[in-house]
Amino acid sequence: MKTENLVAALARGAGAQKRGVVERRIVIAAGLGLAAAIGLVPLLFGFRDDLGSSIPVVMLKGAFGLAAAAAAAPLLFELARPNTQIRHVFAPAMLFAVVSVVIAAAALLLTPPEARMHAWVGGGVPECLYRIPLLALPIAAALTLAVRGLGPTRLTLAGAAIGATSGALAAIAYASCCPMDSALYVASWYLAAILFCAAIGALVIGRALKW
Numbered sequence: 001m002k003t004e005n006l007v008a009a010l011a012r013g014a015g016a017q018k019r020g021v022v023e024r025r026i027v028i029a030a031g032l033g034l035a036a037a038i039g040l041v042p043l044l045f046g047f048r049d050d051l052g053s054s055i056p057v058v059m060l061k062g063a064f065g066l067a068a069a070a071a072a073a074p075l076l077f078e079l080a081r082p083n084t085q086i087r088h089v090f091a092p093a094m095l096f097a098v099v100s101v102v103i104a105a106a107a108l109l110l111t112p113p114e115a116r117m118h119a120w121v122g123g124g125v126p127e128c129l130y131r132i133p134l135l136a137l138p139i140a141a142a143l144t145l146a147v148r149g150l151g152p153t154r155l156t157l158a159g160a161a162i163g164a165t166s167g168a169l170a171a172i173a174y175a176s177c178c179p180m181d182s183a184l185y186v187a188s189w190y191l192a193a194i195l196f197c198a199a200i201g202a203l204v205i206g207r208a209l210k211w
Contacts, residue, residue: 163201
């Protein structure tokens with residue numbers, strides 16, 4: 001029997017998970033992964049020098065990551081199950097992406113022309129494009145282990161959902177060391193880093209979810 005047929009047969013006979021089991025398992029894994037990511041921040045990058053006086057703006061950037069995670073979570077909860085449909089839970093993720101683009105566009109227009117480039121990219125290549133994916137690794141590992149035992153069948157999409165959720169949670173951890181505070185930077189490059197994590201998740205984690 002081919003692997004795909006075996007997976008489908010097992011999924012049909014698996015029955016429905018008890019309500020809350022999937023969500024609880026994923027939330028616990030995400031919490032453990034986020035704790036590990038936060039612990040990695042001082043080891044890999046160090047906290048920003050003015051952390052004590054910049055708590056409000058750090059919390060705002062962390063809220064962006066939290067909102068992204070909340071938008072991706074419904075997709076992950078559904079895709080962690082076998083033979084599920086995602087049309088009814090796709091809207092939050094799309095809405096978050098659209099709102100982020102609108103915020104970035106508005107911030108660009110409101111920023112004086114001479115300051116736009118610095119507000120957008122800082123001093124060079126945005127560091128969050130590789131730092132957020134690095135911090136997402138322990139979160140993705142924990143979520144992959146949690147989801148793999150739940151019998152997902154749409155593996156590429158499940159991998160993308162794990163990647164997006166991991167990137168969003170990693171953005172919360174990264175906020176404590178990110179030196180860029182402009183809304184233009186956060187809405188543009190945090191979103192780009194999360195989408196990059198989703199793409200890597202689809203390519204790599206999707207394969208790791210195979211039985």
